[in-house]
Amino acid sequence: MVICFLTDFGLQDDFVGTCHGVIARIAPEARVIDVTHGIPPTAVLQGALVLSSTLPYMPAGVHLAVVDPGVGGSRRPLALQDAEGRLFVGPDNGLLLPAAERAGIVEACELANPAYALESISRTFHGRDLFAPAAAHLANGVPLAELGPPLDPDALVHLDLPVPAFRDDRIDATILYEDSYGNMSVAINRGNAASMLHASPGQRLVIRMLGPAVSVR
Amino acid sequence: MVICFLTDFGLQDDFVGTCHGVIARIAPEARVIDVTHGIPPTAVLQGALVLSSTLPYMPAGVHLAVVDPGVGGSRRPLALQDAEGRLFVGPDNGLLLPAAERAGIVEACELANPAYALESISRTFHGRDLFAPAAAHLANGVPLAELGPPLDPDALVHLDLPVPAFRDDRIDATILYEDSYGNMSVAINRGNAASMLHASPGQRLVIRMLGPAVSVR
Amino acid sequence: MVICFLTDFGLQDDFVGTCHGVIARIAPEARVIDVTHGIPPTAVLQGALVLSSTLPYMPAGVHLAVVDPGVGGSRRPLALQDAEGRLFVGPDNGLLLPAAERAGIVEACELANPAYALESISRTFHGRDLFAPAAAHLANGVPLAELGPPLDPDALVHLDLPVPAFRDDRIDATILYEDSYGNMSVAINRGNAASMLHASPGQRLVIRMLGPAVSVR
Numbered sequence: 001m002v003i004c005f006l007t008d009f010g011l012q013d014d015f016v017g018t019c020h021g022v023i024a025r026i027a028p029e030a031r032v033i034d035v036t037h038g039i040p041p042t043a044v045l046q047g048a049l050v051l052s053s054t055l056p057y058m059p060a061g062v063h064l065a066v067v068d069p070g071v072g073g074s075r076r077p078l079a080l081q082d083a084e085g086r087l088f089v090g091p092d093n094g095l096l097l098p099a100a101e102r103a104g105i106v107e108a109c110e111l112a113n114p115a116y117a118l119e120s121i122s123r124t125f126h127g128r129d130l131f132a133p134a135a136a137h138l139a140n141g142v143p144l145a146e147l148g149p150p151l152d153p154d155a156l157v158h159l160d161l162p163v164p165a166f167r168d169d170r171i172d173a174t175i176l177y178e179d180s181y182g183n184m185s186v187a188i189n190r191g192n193a194a195s196m197l198h199a200s201p202g203q204r205l206v207i208r209m210l211g212p213a214v215s216v217r
Numbered sequence: 218m219v220i221c222f223l224t225d226f227g228l229q230d231d232f233v234g235t236c237h238g239v240i241a242r243i244a245p246e247a248r249v250i251d252v253t254h255g256i257p258p259t260a261v262l263q264g265a266l267v268l269s270s271t272l273p274y275m276p277a278g279v280h281l282a283v284v285d286p287g288v289g290g291s292r293r294p295l296a297l298q299d300a301e302g303r304l305f306v307g308p309d310n311g312l313l314l315p316a317a318e319r320a321g322i323v324e325a326c327e328l329a330n331p332a333y334a335l336e337s338i339s340r341t342f343h344g345r346d347l348f349a350p351a352a353a354h355l356a357n358g359v360p361l362a363e364l365g366p367p368l369d370p371d372a373l374v375h376l377d378l379p380v381p382a383f384r385d386d387r388i389d390a391t392i393l394y395e396d397s398y399g400n401m402s403v404a405i406n407r408g409n410a411a412s413m414l415h416a417s418p419g420q421r422l423v424i425r426m427l428g429p430a431v432s433v434r
Numbered sequence: 435m436v437i438c439f440l441t442d443f444g445l446q447d448d449f450v451g452t453c454h455g456v457i458a459r460i461a462p463e464a465r466v467i468d469v470t471h472g473i474p475p476t477a478v479l480q481g482a483l484v485l486s487s488t489l490p491y492m493p494a495g496v497h498l499a500v501v502d503p504g505v506g507g508s509r510r511p512l513a514l515q516d517a518e519g520r521l522f523v524g525p526d527n528g529l530l531l532p533a534a535e536r537a538g539i540v541e542a543c544e545l546a547n548p549a550y551a552l553e554s555i556s557r558t559f560h561g562r563d564l565f566a567p568a569a570a571h572l573a574n575g576v577p578l579a580e581l582g583p584p585l586d587p588d589a590l591v592h593l594d595l596p597v598p599a600f601r602d603d604r605i606d607a608t609i610l611y612e613d614s615y616g617n618m619s620v621a622i623n624r625g626n627a628a629s630m631l632h633a634s635p636g637q638r639l640v641i642r643m644l645g646p647a648v649s650v651r
Contacts, residue, residue: 006231006234017468057238057242223451276455
């Protein structure tokens, strides 16, 4: 089975490689696709949007995502299954939901069974010690319910998404919205505005309204 | 079959990972080798030289290369086959030719058959929607001619290569040439001058001519 | 067999991808895990510590490491085997030893047999021409002794490790030490201090001693 892996770890350190090693030890047959590890550190909303927008391009499998500013605190570690059989592993901070809710969540559990984590769980690196092992065991065919007690999908932490904007299903629609940091942001639905507009940090964008604005908030 | 993948996408965004996902959906058995995704954005000449110089170190397979400033315009999407059976996929902007012409091009076609592209082709991301699917189908054994109408190899777009320099076959030869941006450049044939000279952007290089210059232009 | 690959090459250039290609040509069945390629250039000590600290998370296999400021000089190219059957390939500059000595070195040889290197060995890229081929042949099952004459493990180049600190086996212990550049450094045993402390280059760290210092030197 394929594990699609998305984080904010970057590629400078050995975090991503170490998780690959952990997965390979538990699930030698699993193949890992690195969706991206370039999510800005702790940018849960951006991670959630990228996870969701890339999902249709990924093979069905285990979708392992770690953007986890709450690591070491009280946030719960999760595994989810959607109506199409895709599995999701990551923190209960909203990261997984826009992707998992595309088809609808049918089962959720808290990662609480130590049999499916590393022997020693550090306070700071749940990607390696908890999430990667859980994803690898799921890829091996371990049933979701084995990983811990069930959770009510409605009780999971949801992000405050710019909903009217991003629920718009028209592919390539350009969207203006106020992001979670209070900035006016430009996005392209299932696309990449920075690339299309050749934009880089610090650059000035001139926005001309050529017709009635539909999705500004 | 192996797909060797070279782009100017960088690894910050999810572009490379998304193409990996597209390939894995179409050709689950194909293995992808990331040659590099660090070609400077839109640097077609540099991409062409890296593709060509790394080719002898790559297993024969499908060589997927995307450095594509003309995306969304009139440039044609290509697939080529060389005399050794290697396959090449990418834009018709000269990127593929120094590599494909090493052994000689024996067949060329335009990617025009929608059966071998994603259902919806965006205006800006042909890597995902057109080139990656074509490469994956070729890796699955689809014959080149299935992908679209044949093209005359002589009618393909060629780069203005610094020919006398780079045709020199002596491995490790240090070369001075005027690059496509009008800069004096230093290169090592099938090598890496920046690495060998411990050079970094903005650094001053002193060039001492110890013998008669052979390949300066 | 798995090849775990660690270097200071970075991902901007094609060095890592080219080594992947070389490995795939020699050992098509071998799987490569990129531990990291973000070791700071020529930082042998840091490479050695990362190689050693990530080792328990990697599947047993061939551990290929290249941080090699002495390339082209007189330093020897090495292959080692430890008491657990792990194989190590890299330069004889101390890089491999903290990892290989975890279980104890049982066999060492100098890479000297040209049958297990590329036909032409450049002066500057032994990763591609010498180390990657040796690792690939070992992954294919070639016995270590085939690669060259045996070496006495005690005669290998050792790094001047900050021993009392890093020999401390308590996982997650925070360590202060003077690094090889004469800087006061903060580390976490088998962890990542930069990540845990949310530290970035140039940032000021305030260190409060809450109890008797154990491991300061």
